[in-house]
């Protein structure tokens with residue numbers, strides 16, 4: 001007899017995310033045709049420019065040999081929480097180790113935070129464009145999802161628009177800076193903070209995963225550092241982007257004790273703990289030499305300049321210069337195509353994979369996301385292929 005799988009209605013919206021469609025199609029195309037695809041679609045570091053440093057590999061092996069191989073329930077190893085607290089204090093929010101939780105990437109911290117505050121009818125405000133996986137959990141919680149459009153061309157929050165959306169039922173506001181998918185910094189955290197402080201029930205989740213990938217000497221600003229915001233903000237960050245540890249799955253959240261206490265129970269009852277030897281590797285990353293992190297950002301800045309110059313020479317494209325993250329977000333309206341048509345044509349005819357901007361929200365229509373954390377050769381080849389295709 002066939003099985004009638006009784007899936008929960010809560011997961012009715014669990015479909016393959018549009019933002020990773022290009023990645024799936026590129027992989028399939030490569031396997032089927034053997035054709036080399038230029039991968040500008042991944043949200044990851046690629047190639048030899050971004051190898052894991054030896055001292056982190058050594059610390060991982062040592063941790064395994066030293067017996068960090070057992071359950072380690074709780075919000076994280078004390079020595080790691082201490083380093084994260086120091087880092088957050090430097091960022092402007094005075095932090096105790098008890099206000100830190102170590103998670104399986106920023107994604108788990110986001111997932112747990114959203115489910116800790118949202119429920120039927122509770123409101124959450126996301127930026128448009130934003131980070132779609134967050135919305136999956138808001139939908140799961142049956143929350144009311146609102147979007148605040150970021151104003152082009154520099155993708156900023158408009159405080160007046162935001163103010164008109166907040167009600168006594170709004171529990172969460174989501175910010176991400178440096179922003180994904182466009183690489184711009186949120187310039188007015190102080191103004192947003194003043195607005196939030198008027199609503200006693202409002203918590204801000206600030207996703208700061210690219211905090212160490214900021215260019216041109218600009219400073220990363222956290223809304224948690226604005227006086228009065230420390231107890232109503234959850235800061236989320238990750239080792240993925242700062243230390244190029246995407247596959248290690250380790251990140252963190254900083255928030256007031258009552259929030260961390262709830263997140264800690266969530267963590268214990270779901271995954272117990274992030275693997276202890278991975279936590280030791282992350283600790284080694286934080287206490288070890290930081291010059292390579294600075295060098296990596298400088299290298300990414302050069303790659304940014306290379307790709308922005310290249311994209312601006314592609315017929316029909318206009319690309320501004322982002323101040324952080326590792327994405328360019330060119331305006332493709334000059335080609336006369338929609339984001340999806342552009343993405344499909346590049347993939348099929350030129351073997352270049354990018355992500356359609358509307359995968360991140362309606363405001364992303366007319367744009368595509370191009371990741372440049374890859375080799376200079378791949379950047380040049382991708383630009384050349386785009387130019388040839390769009391000159392036809």
Ligand SMILES: Cc1ncc(COP(=O)(O)O)c(C=O)c1O
Pocket residue numbers: 043104105106107108131176180207209237238239240246250251
């Ligand atoms: C805005 C944003 N938040 C969170 C994540 C997830 O990061 P992590 O690898 O730490 O889970 C990503 C991944 O690219 C992201 O772009």
